[in-house]
Amino acid sequence: MIEVENVHKSFGDTHVLKGITTSFEDGKTNLVIGQSGSGKTVFLKCLLGLFEPEEGQICYNGQFYSELSTSERRDLRQEMGMVFQGSALFDSMTVEGNVMFPLDMFTKQSKAEMQDRVDFVLERVNLIDAHKKFPSEISGGMKKRVAIARAIVMNPKYLFCDEPNSGLDPKTAILIDNLIQEITREYNITTVINTHDMNSVMEIGEKIIFLKDGFKEWEGTNKEIFKTDNEAVTNFVYSSELFKKVRQMYIEERN
Amino acid sequence: MKVKCTSLFLFLWLQVYFWRMKYLEAIGKYFIMVYEVFKKPTKWPIMRSLILKEIDELIFGSLGIIIFIAFFIGGVVTIQTALNLNSPFLPKSLIGFATRQSVILExxxxxxxxxxxxxxxxxxxxxIGTMRVTEQIDALEIMGVNSLNYLVFPKITAMLMYPFAVAIAMYVGILGGWIAAVFGGYAPSGEFIKGLQMDFESFHVTYAFIKTLVFAFVIATVPSYHGFYMRGGALEVGKASTTAFVWTSVVIIILNYILTQLMLG
Incomplete structure (x- = not known):
């Protein structure tokens, strides 16, 4: 579980995060949504420990990040998995090499044990015949799956995803969303996803936080987002005609 | 008029101040980077393979161009020296001597x-810059890897082999000079070799290798700094490469002067 308490972050005169307080539970897919420039990425980087908040606390399963020593922070980082927007695969390594990298770096497992684990996670993300391929030789959806495999290979407690389905077709995007949700539940991971994708919000948003101008404007579930009267949320989520109609139908059905 | 002059002076002073601060900040950041490179080392089996890969890439991969350039530079130095030694009172062995000194020292x-x-x-x-723009460095950091150690340390270590490449350049340069002298008809082989052996000071070779080691460190770290701290996209990677080349050359030339003054002056 991650608890965030009154987090503030500024860059020079720009106050990006203005007192965010929330919590992310284990085994749930938590989504952070908001317009570009609302502070989502900075918030995610604060959760990852890449940025340190000027004010406020972030607590990982009872451990306050600001109170940890450098080595304890490093150990904590090894409990985190991250799926980047652009996948961030090491392009000089094969798919197998990418997934094996954290094991090779941080464990004392034998080559055979590491190979078994890599085969297992690649199979888990439905990538069976891509072991020896380089990132440049696989599709965007496959890259995301390799990134997920790399993120979960060390059995992380926390999984962070920055727009995991950006640039993917709707079908592949749903597959990636479902895969992240399945993995979250299966391994009881605390997952935080930054997204713009409203399909993801509706499909896997077990907890949704809406950021606006650095403030937490709203929080709730994908069921509650249909009912909310918060104007900023409805303007953002239902900005497309399709979603406006879906919401209208939902309200009519409810009445 | 007086107010205009004062504001212009103030403006120029501020420009110089911020320019100086920018470079001072960059120099400080460079030394912090160098310090970080040696902290929290990567596991030895991984580091060993990275070092071997970099030796192959940085040293063996450059031998062809080093040999090619050294050979022709040696030849050109010989020809130019020979053409300038047109007094019949000067021995032809001086051509070999000048070639040796020029090639080994400079x-x-x-x-x-x-x-x-x-x-x-x-x-x-x-x-390194491409890794930065494609978030591969962020990925390393998030995994808990000291990305500077992982990326830069193997390059510094591989560049420790650079004096061997320079030794080859010395040999090939002198060989190029000998071929130019003998086959160009500027000096007989015996005279040229006599000049090569004349007043030989082994410290000159030591000086050249000490210089080479310092340059090797600069060649490995200054471009790493420009790649590691770059921001932007593909275009900025290209710009960073050009800036890195300019600054590496500037640092090499300044250090060359300082080291020469310290060791030979």
Missing amino acids: FAPTFTSIIMAGKVGSYITSS
Whole structure:
């Protein structure tokens, strides 16, 4: 579980995060949504420990990040998995090499044990015949799956995803969303996803936080987002005609 | 008029101040980077394979161009020396002597380093810079890897082999000079070799290798700095490579002067 308490972050005169307080539970897919420039990425980087908040606390399963020593922070980082927007695969390594990298770096497992684990996670993300391929030789959806495999290979407690389905077709995007949700539940991971994708919000948003101008404007579930009267949320989520109609139908059905 | 002059002076003073601060900040950041490179080392089996890969890429991959340039530079030095020694009172052995001194003291260590700053430096900046723009460095950081140690340390270690490349450049440069002298008809082989052996000071070779080691460190770290701290996209990677080459060359030339003054002056 991650608890965030009154987090503030500024860059020079720009106050990006203005007192965010929330919590992310284990085994749930938590989504952070908001317009570009609302502070989502900075918030995610604060959760990852890449940025340190000027004010406020972030607590990982009872451990306050600001109170940890450098080595304890490093150990904590090894409990985190991250799926980047652009996948961030090491392009000089094969798919197998990418997934094996954290094991090779941080464990004392034998080559055979590491190979078994890599085969297992690649199979888990439905990538069976891509072991020896380089990132440049696989599709965007496959890259995301390799990134997920790399993120979960060390059995992380926390999984962070920055727009995991950006640039993917709707079908592949749903597959990636479902895969992240399945993995979250299966391994009881605390997952935080930054997204713009409203399909993801509706499909896997077990907890949704809406950021606006650095403030937490709203929080709730994908069921509650249909009912909310918060104007900023409805303007953002239902900005497309399709979603406006879906919401209208939902309200009519409810009445 | 007086107010205008004062504001212009103030404006110029502020420009110089901020320019100076920018460079001071960059120099400070460079030394912090160098310190970080040696902290929290990567596991030895992984580091060993990275070092071997970099030796192959940075040193063996550059031998061809080093040999090619050294050979022809040696030849050119010989021809130019011969053409300027047109007094019948000057022995032909001086051609060999001048070639040896020029190649060992300057051309092999410094000229080759400038070439390496272009070839190896741009490779280092662009490879690290591309990793930066594609978030691969962020991925390393999040995994808990000391990305500077992982990326830069193998390059510094591989560049410790650079004096061997310069030794080859010295040999090939002198060989190029001998071929130019003998086959160009500027000096007989015996005279040229006599000049090569004349007043030989082994400290000159030591000086050249010490210089080479310092340049090797500069060639590995200055481009790494420009790649690691770059921001932007593909275009900025190209710009960073050019900037890295310019700064590496500038640092090499300044250090060349300082080291020469300290060791030979």
